[in-house]
Amino acid sequence: MSSTQALESLVPPLQSAVCWAEEDQAVLVCTAVSDVTHDVKNFVFEPEGEQLFEFDAGQFLTLMLDIDGTPVNRCYTISSPPTRPNRIAITVKRVVGGTVSNWIHDNLVPGSKVNALAPLGAFTLTRKPAEKLLFLSAGSGITPLMSMLRTLYDLGSDADVVFLHSARTPSDIVFRSELAAIETLMPNLRVVHICEADYPSERWGGMRGRISPTMLSTIVPDFLERTTFNCGPLPYMEAVRRILGELDYDLANYHEESFSFDDPSKPGAVPPPEGVSYEEIAAPTPPAGADDGVTTYAVEFTKTGKTVSVRADQFVLDAALAAGVRLASSCSQGMCGTCKIPKLSGEVEMNHNGGIRPKEVAAGKILACCSKPLSDLSLDA
Known part of the structure; x- marks a missing residue:
């Protein structure tokens, strides 16, 4: 069976079981914690009920946490494969100053039990199958690609895969031993690590430095023939896009997902996600009240009893927060689904990144972070 056929045939193994994808949220019970590197841990969960974990390799879930009495949501890519539906795992790097990553580690x-929203996300191999693949990752960006690789391995895929991972030092290579083990069992897999520096206890003898056009062409001479999946910190992502552009790569075959790890620097700011995935960064919108002829609509929040003026070129969430209406939110990129609100009346233009399902849109729900008003609105929030 080809990798394409295998991926397209991936379905829940027990059709009669209740799948988590049909639920808005679930309670997860932590069953195992293990060290992956000196600052990265793997957390395995099982459902409190009888659900199966149904998701696509590369998707993420949103943890709904209570940290010192404050509700905090964070998105983390699932590192385990959907081929093992009874458990689900996330792999979290401890970030200096990171509120959530440090709380999770500690x-x-x-x-332990945590609440989580069902998996979402459009960065998936299942929806973009190919026979020749190039996985590019840096740091914790390896997690969605590891889910993809584990899926291919479990399915006995014959896909031709080159996995190129960048790390600061040998001690920072996430899943190093497992990648080596899978490489010995998958004849069409080649794993290459690039390290910027040595570690005190290990001198690195492999590729050194940062990814470059020459390095990519040397390691993967047929990269133009491959479908590329790329994930890592923003500077790494920008470097990869620039390199591929310089080498005339067809970006129609390029798919990316990036990570933001920093906590907000200003009190009251909407916190960026630690390990959240997003495929586009929304452009900033002008401040509310700017007098430049742009149409303004009245947006009513029925539960709070407040009505806010929102410009036609402004996201509902931005205007609400500026006006003092506190709405649940996390990624602010249309990914995590935290800011999902039932729309009672009116129309919006919504450009999301997988954070809301078609059936929810059909039921009248919107994501406030990526919705702009086309008329006056009434929202159940």
Whole structure:
């Protein structure tokens, strides 16, 4: 069976079971915690109920946490494969100053329970199958690609895969031993690591430095023939896009997902996600009240009893926060689904990145972070 056929045939193994994808949220029970590197841990969860974890390799879930009495949502890519539906895992790097990553490392232990929203995200191999693949990752950006690779391995795929991962030092290579083991069992897989520097206890003997056009062409001479999946910090992502552009790569075969790890620097700011995925960064919108002839609409929040003026070129969430209406939100990129609101009346223009399902849109729900008004609105929030 080809990799394309295998991926297209991937379905829940027990059709009669209740799949988590049909639920808005679930309670997860932590069953195992293990060290992956000196600052990265793997957390394995099982459902509190009888659900199966149904998702696409590369998708993420949103953890709904309570940290010191404050509700905080964060998105983390699922590192386990959908071919093992009874458990789900996330792999989290401890970030200096990161509120959520440090809390998870210090507090989540076997037996801990957390609430989570069902998996979402458009960065998936299942929806873009190919026979020749190039996986590019840096740091914790390896997690969605690891889910993809584990899926291919479980399915016995014959896909031709080159996995090129960049790390600061040998000690920072995430899933190093597992990648080596899978490489010995998948004849069409080649794994290459690039390290910027040595580690005190290990001198690196492989490729050194940062990814470059020459390095990519040397390691993967047939890269023009491959479908590329890329994930990592923003500077790495920008470098890869620039390199591929210089080498005349067809970007129609390029798919990316990036990570933002920093906590907000200003009190009251909407926190960016630690490990959240997004495929586009929304352009900033002008401040509310700018007198330049742009149409303004009245947006009513029925539960709070407040009505806010929102420009036609402004996202509902931005205007609400500026006016003091506190709405649940996390990624602000149309990814995590945290800011989902039932729309009672009116029309919006919504450009999301996988954070809302078609059936929810049909039911009248919107994501406030990526919706602009086309008329006056009434929202159930």
